[in-house]
Amino acid sequence: MSNLETEVKILQKDLVTFQNILDRFDITINKLTEVSNNLNKVIAVQDSRIDTQEKAIEIVHKRITDMKDEIHDELSDHYQVILEKIKELQVEQKIHADEMSKRVDALEKWRYIVMGGAVALGFLLSKVNIIDSLF
Secondary structure (H helix, E strand, O other): OHHHHHHHHHHHHHHHHHHHHHHHHHHHHHHHHHHHHHHHHHHHHHHHHHHHHHHHHHHHHHHHHHHHHHHHHHHHHHHHHHHHHHHHHHHHHHHHHHHHHHHHHHHHHHHHHHHHHHHHHHHHHHHOOHHHHHO
């Protein structure tokens, strides 16, 4: 029986070893389950953050689009006002230029009249010897 007892003891020892290995597998499986659960939580949080970021990006994109439209409308309005003011300035400048042209024409006529009078006076003075009759 010694042989049989030895084999039984070896088998018992092997069984204890297998039991220890199974216990370690149970511990490993439990730890892997915890890690898996933690990863699922992290993934859920990340998905939530991604959704929040996507919503924020959509809001920013919409705001940028709205601002672009507002700026475009304001620039268009300002452009129209500027064009109207330029047209008004052109009309006023033309009126002013016409007035200045009339004034210059009047001054030129006056100048020609004065020059004509001076020429006529000079001609008359050259025909009349006032200087010889005075001296």
